[in-house]
Amino acid sequence: MASxxxxxxxxxxxxxxxxxxxxxxxxxxxxxxxxxxxxxxxVSRVGEVVTRQELAKQVWGSETFVDYEQGLNFAxxxxxxxxxxxxxxxxxxxxxxxxxYRFIGALDVPVSESPASGESVxxxxxxxxxxxxxxxxxxxxxxxxxxxxxxxxxGLGAYRLRRSTESTGADHLKSVAVLPLSNLSxxxxxxxxxxxxxxxxxxxxxxxxxxxxxxxxxxxxxxGTKLSMREIARELHADAxxxxxxxxxxxxxxxxxxxxxxxxxxHLWAEKYDRDFRDVLTLQSEVxxxxxxxxxVNLSDSERARxxxxxxxxxxxxxxxxRGRFYLDKLGCRGFxxxxxxxxxxxxxxxxFTSALVGISDTYYHxxxxxxxxxxxAFAKSRAAALKVIELDPTVASAHLQLANLDFTSEWNWPKAxxxxxxxIRLDPNDAGTHSSYAIFLAxxxxxxxxxGEMEKAREIDPVSEVTNMLDTYVLYLAHQYDPAIAQGxxxxxxxxxxxxxxxxxxQIYEAKGMARDAFTSYIKTNSGTPAQxxxxxxxxxKDGLKGFWLEQxxxxxxxxxxPCWQAMFYAHVGDKERAINMLEQSFDHHCDGLQFLKTxxxxxxxxxxxxxxxxxxxxxx
Numbered sequence: 001m002a003s004x005x006x007x008x009x010x011x012x013x014x015x016x017x018x019x020x021x022x023x024x025x026x027x028x029x030x031x032x033x034x035x036x037x038x039x040x041x042x043v044s045r046v047g048e049v050v051t052r053q054e055l056a057k058q059v060w061g062s063e064t065f066v067d068y069e070q071g072l073n074f075a076x077x078x079x080x081x082x083x084x085x086x087x088x089x090x091x092x093x094x095x096x097x098x099x100x101y102r103f104i105g106a107l108d109v110p111v112s113e114s115p116a117s118g119e120s121v122x123x124x125x126x127x128x129x130x131x132x133x134x135x136x137x138x139x140x141x142x143x144x145x146x147x148x149x150x151x152x153x154x155g156l157g158a159y160r161l162r163r164s165t166e167s168t169g170a171d172h173l174k175s176v177a178v179l180p181l182s183n184l185s186x187x188x189x190x191x192x193x194x195x196x197x198x199x200x201x202x203x204x205x206x207x208x209x210x211x212x213x214x215x216x217x218x219x220x221x222x223x224g225t226k227l228s229m230r231e232i233a234r235e236l237h238a239d240a241x242x243x244x245x246x247x248x249x250x251x252x253x254x255x256x257x258x259x260x261x262x263x264x265x266x267h268l269w270a271e272k273y274d275r276d277f278r279d280v281l282t283l284q285s286e287v288x289x290x291x292x293x294x295x296x297v298n299l300s301d302s303e304r305a306r307x308x309x310x311x312x313x314x315x316x317x318x319x320x321x322x323r324g325r326f327y328l329d330k331l332g333c334r335g336f337x338x339x340x341x342x343x344x345x346x347x348x349x350x351x352x353f354t355s356a357l358v359g360i361s362d363t364y365y366h367x368x369x370x371x372x373x374x375x376x377x378a379f380a381k382s383r384a385a386a387l388k389v390i391e392l393d394p395t396v397a398s399a400h401l402q403l404a405n406l407d408f409t410s411e412w413n414w415p416k417a418x419x420x421x422x423x424x425i426r427l428d429p430n431d432a433g434t435h436s437s438y439a440i441f442l443a444x445x446x447x448x449x450x451x452x453g454e455m456e457k458a459r460e461i462d463p464v465s466e467v468t469n470m471l472d473t474y475v476l477y478l479a480h481q482y483d484p485a486i487a488q489g490x491x492x493x494x495x496x497x498x499x500x501x502x503x504x505x506x507x508q509i510y511e512a513k514g515m516a517r518d519a520f521t522s523y524i525k526t527n528s529g530t531p532a533q534x535x536x537x538x539x540x541x542x543k544d545g546l547k548g549f550w551l552e553q554x555x556x557x558x559x560x561x562x563x564p565c566w567q568a569m570f571y572a573h574v575g576d577k578e579r580a581i582n583m584l585e586q587s588f589d590h591h592c593d594g595l596q597f598l599k600t601x602x603x604x605x606x607x608x609x610x611x612x613x614x615x616x617x618x619x620x621x622x
Contacts, residue, residue, distance in 0.1 A: 010105040012025055013083065017040055020039070030082070034071065042093065074182075081260070174239055176213055192322055199216045217467055218461075221464055237460070241259075320343070321356045326339075327342065328366070340360065346359070360381075361383075365379065379410045382402060401421070401424040404417050404437065409596065425438065432465075435457045444599065444622075455476075466502075469496075489509065512605075523549065547573075557570075571583055572606065584613070
């Protein structure tokens, strides 16, 4: 490398090869140490092809736990963003496919010599203000580390956008999507950790009023995606996108992140965090308040008090909680049981950890709702855990949501359920699951327009997740809006061709419209069984239409332990009104889950003239 610290100039940029500092018009540009080092190497070897392997060796050296492929891609994107360089029509940085990169910009001051092979500029020298990596990082610091990232992201982004607003009148950031952070650790078992940190970054942002944060169930779709930031943002209807990575090696954790204005593809900010967090347990509340101040939100006293509360979490409990969250998202009986193990472990290590208790409540609800455990027992345990959370902290929105779902599903206490839904939304208006659950409740109550309105709110927060799009199809079906329901169902299946729940509800919708062949095609996709069983369903349909199909299904399910709760539906499908009414009366005596939709479920439309049907509606206080 040149011994003189004389900067190298290209276009209106100035790069100091000794320190890695990049300036534009005299203004220091923000580059992380690794991108700065890469740019220094490329500029010092102007006109030469530098292979990806050479860059990896010089920049990452012996840090074998780093996946340099992703790290290098991340760094190159940052360089191009800061230089405002187009990868397809480069002025400065040319990509040599399958080989590496070449700096092609014209230098005003020639470089006398290249850096020696393997030589590296110390990170502290390149950015002397950045703290040296500390050992002994505490795991519970990750939540607060995530909060620090969010503070800088929103704070710096909002500052830039405020300046833009003053000069151009442009709108500030109104919505943001946090993409799944890449797991750059060698250990694939740490996937739960990077996923958990992503979720907690999202959770931190949802606490800021007047900022729409895309739900984790939507952003999870883009894990490992090849789409551009602009394409992702367009699909998610987001103004800005946050992307980054997590590296964990023992108790050492590093998070890198950058904020991109999706409307202009302009890089707003990037930073790396590698710290000891023993002394930052109060940071989370401070960060949330800082975010609110940066985007110009005036907090009420109650909002400010909520943000000031700082949880103190046992590190082992926090790790168990993240693992529980990972398995809960697997959506299946096996995953639910694994999740419950970890949530229980977290609660045992820290009995006041409300997030773990909410996880226990949520998991028991899923175990009962999916038929993985006896429903009455599972729901009772779900309620007990939710009430414990409320006892510890009545402002936990997710606990109120759990109580609302239980009051609706198992207690049939409509006023109490609505009160709990309203409280959950008041405490956390940015949760798509709460809006969609409330929409289902409203649809069951016959409040069609309100139900559709709540689903619209859910879609704004969670635009491309399978669950939200499937539930939108279901709510439209309950509202007897069949054509919009079909359109929504087709949209869902375009996104998720293997969505069995969507296929099932599409079958119900087609059947309600009298489209038997389409209904059967949808239903058969959801049926598992031997080839002989499936052939039997096909033969039954070809012989007697949907009535034959349902009678064949009837035979296959006759041994179900909760059979009285399902017979009413089957008899309604085959047009046996008398038996359908009789089974509905027995279902009431059994307090069957599903009867809460008696008022609006289209499958019972043919029974609505029967006085006994109206008597049931009255007994249920619908």
